[in-house]
Amino acid sequence: MRKFNHLQKVLIGWIIGIAIFGCVMIGLRQNALSDMGYSAWTYIQYGLFEYPLTSIGNFVNDVANLWHQYDDNQYLTQELAEQKSYKTLYDNERNENKELQDLLNMKNELGNSTQISARVIKRSSSSWDQYVTISAGSAQGVKENMIVVTSEGAVGLVQDTQTNTSKVQLLTDEDLENDISVKISMEDGSTAEGLIDSYDPDKKAYRMSLFDSSVDVSAGMEVATSGKGGNYPSGIYIGTVRSVEQNDNSIVSTIYVTPVSNISSFNYVIVLGNGKVSE
Amino acid sequence: MRWRAYAVCMFVAACLDVWLTFVFPPDYTYQKLSFIPHICFLVCMMAIYDRKPIDRVLIGALCGILYDFFFGSTFPVSFLLFAAFGYTTGLFKENYDKDMRLLFVVLSAEVFLLDTLPFLFCKIIGTMHVNVGTWLLHMELLTVAIHIAVIYGLMYVLDAVDAWAARREEKRDQQRRNSYRDAE
Numbered sequence: 001m002r003k004f005n006h007l008q009k010v011l012i013g014w015i016i017g018i019a020i021f022g023c024v025m026i027g028l029r030q031n032a033l034s035d036m037g038y039s040a041w042t043y044i045q046y047g048l049f050e051y052p053l054t055s056i057g058n059f060v061n062d063v064a065n066l067w068h069q070y071d072d073n074q075y076l077t078q079e080l081a082e083q084k085s086y087k088t089l090y091d092n093e094r095n096e097n098k099e100l101q102d103l104l105n106m107k108n109e110l111g112n113s114t115q116i117s118a119r120v121i122k123r124s125s126s127s128w129d130q131y132v133t134i135s136a137g138s139a140q141g142v143k144e145n146m147i148v149v150t151s152e153g154a155v156g157l158v159q160d161t162q163t164n165t166s167k168v169q170l171l172t173d174e175d176l177e178n179d180i181s182v183k184i185s186m187e188d189g190s191t192a193e194g195l196i197d198s199y200d201p202d203k204k205a206y207r208m209s210l211f212d213s214s215v216d217v218s219a220g221m222e223v224a225t226s227g228k229g230g231n232y233p234s235g236i237y238i239g240t241v242r243s244v245e246q247n248d249n250s251i252v253s254t255i256y257v258t259p260v261s262n263i264s265s266f267n268y269v270i271v272l273g274n275g276k277v278s279e
Numbered sequence: 280m281r282w283r284a285y286a287v288c289m290f291v292a293a294c295l296d297v298w299l300t301f302v303f304p305p306d307y308t309y310q311k312l313s314f315i316p317h318i319c320f321l322v323c324m325m326a327i328y329d330r331k332p333i334d335r336v337l338i339g340a341l342c343g344i345l346y347d348f349f350f351g352s353t354f355p356v357s358f359l360l361f362a363a364f365g366y367t368t369g370l371f372k373e374n375y376d377k378d379m380r381l382l383f384v385v386l387s388a389e390v391f392l393l394d395t396l397p398f399l400f401c402k403i404i405g406t407m408h409v410n411v412g413t414w415l416l417h418m419e420l421l422t423v424a425i426h427i428a429v430i431y432g433l434m435y436v437l438d439a440v441d442a443w444a445a446r447r448e449e450k451r452d453q454q455r456r457n458s459y460r461d462a463e
Contacts, residue, residue: 004333011337015344022348053298060302 099268102151107270113233114273116140120266121165129201130173132156134269137164145178146271147225147232152260154180154225154236158271166271171206171238172199172263182208182238183226184217192217193226196238196257205242205256213253217244223257232272281444285326288440289342293319293350309413312421317390319346321430323361324386325437328368328375339365356397364389383430390426394419 004012107115118136136142138161146158148168157178160167169177176198183191194210208223221241227234239257246253296316305313323342327335343361347354368385375382398414401407407414 008333008337011334011341015337015341018341018344018348022344022354025348050297053294053301056298057301 096267099151099266103268103270106149106151110233110270110272114141114146114271116142116146116271116273118142118166118269118271120269128264130170131159132168132170134166134168134271135164136271137162137166139163141273142166142271143231143273145231146273147180147236148269148271149236150260150262150266150269152237152262154238155260155263155266155269157232168269170263171196172201172259174199174201179229180238181226181229182223183234184210184215184221184223184241186215186221191226193228194255196223200256203242203256205258206239208255208257210253210255217241217253217255219243227274231274233274236272281441281448284440284444285322285437288437289319289322289326292322293346295319297350305418309409309417311417313418314421314425315394315418317393317422317426318429318433319350320361320364320393321386321390321426321433322437324364324368324389325382325433327365328382329372330369332366332369335365335369336362339363360393360396364393379434383427383434386430387423387427391419391423394422 103117107117116136118134118140120132121135122133124131134142134148142158142161144158144161147154148156148158154171156168156170157176157180158166159169159177171180176196179195179197181193182196183193185191192210192212192215194208196206196208198207199205200207206223210217219241223238223241225232225234225236225238237260239259242256242258244253244255295318299314299316299318303314305315319342323339327338330338340358340362343358344354346361347357351357368382368389371381371385395415398407398411398418402411
């Protein structure tokens, strides 16, 4: 019989030993009493080989997921930025819509007076409180000295007209070209008439003087156009009386009238011409 | 000893086989192309191809039985196949010195047969019902293609390991001779 060398004997021994050990392990699996030994062997096999390899695999998966999450994060960040800009656009549209709705409501109440809708197309920061340019001109029927109103009330007078645009002098201009005839409705049903002739930038109020200084005017009374003089109807809201100051001679008093609340920021206006609106 | 280096390489290759199977599991629905790693088998064959026939069979059998018990649950498939292919790998060892491409071809064919023979056996006994063409296309095509590249890589790696182990052995022998000389 062929003789085996030392290496071959060792190899045969190892193979037989492992085969017997393996068969014993498989056989032990059937024996309930030896489950603990088999479980220990299975645990060792799991701990030495499967668990480390599974951990490495999970680590690789996690790193791959991190890349996906990075991409998702970039996408969501961009979406969020776009959402913010959408929100800004939405807020802008909503505010414009509200302004237009209020103007429409006011327009429905004005009756038969000349009404020309327009949009502010220019308002320079250097003359913010003095002038605006609107998108209606002589072609649409705008004439000089017509009154310009927002949803809150009167804000200016048409000073100059072009074919499709007009220049409006705001009532907050310190040098008003034309005085505005106004009236204050009293509690007893009578009216006190006067003129708004200028604007006080320190008090942020119109200066109004009454034709009849004996009339008792108090804060909170509403001031509207009287319809006398100028090319605009009566009853257009100008502002609210803030205070009454007696002059030194106590004969003439100056009434300060708070302008409408949105005189510093409006986008849509109605140009009103002569016609009976309200008393 | 160089065999220690080879043993470590085989252990690492077996771990790599298990890890690759975990990360890229074969698709047994045969919808996608699958890759079945046999890196440990290739390392074993490359380590033993130049040895005597009985050595090749015994080393292949030992490697196979260890692979079956520790890295798979397919005893005695790997035990028998590793032993058989261990014998066949060294049949042309005189020709490998003239042209190493022959070893490359033999190993590629053995990788193919390592999967195909068990499949055909199962097909004959009736436990496998998938079409041969489908199985070859979805399981073997990618496996053989990737192992062709792996064989190239392993040839280089094992040469480097061999050279490193040989240098280490020489250094150890030199140290031993020096210590004997000093003792005298």
